[in-house]
Amino acid sequence: MSVSLAIDFNQLKVLITQCGIEEKAELIRILEKDTFPLRFNQFLSKIRSDDLTLEEITAEVETVRQKRYNAKIQSQTDKLITEDETEEEIIADEEHWNSQFAATQDSLKKMADKVRSDIHAGRSMPMVFTKEGRILKG
Secondary structure, three states: OOOOOOOHHHHHHHHOOOOOOHHHHHHHHHHHHHHHHHHHHHHHHHOOOOOOOOHHHHHHHHHHHHHHHHHHHHHHHHHOOOOOEEEEEEHHHHHOOOOOOOOHHHHHHHHHHHHHHHHHOOOOOEEEEEEOOEEOOO
């Protein structure tokens, strides 16, 4: 059954004031969905401008990306440093890692020398990669 009712805008407003909060929220969602194309086109007309070049837009995007990246790195760094660590503990930890790194240098040099020797002797093959970074089989 379909029913039609003719009311003016003031009557509609009075009816809406009598609705509960959930009904009003549903009306808002319906109106937002119904008016989205118009509001979006109005927004686009406001931001469209010949004053901005592609280079300026790209520079701004890169600036925002860099800020986000820096914030992410800072957040990760902040997580690594706890309030419980003293400066002496941090220095001792760095010295420990530096000594472990230094201890591996001879082994790394020997491996690099072996690789160079294999290359010069023709015992190795060049690696070819796909655009996705996978190794192509020879």
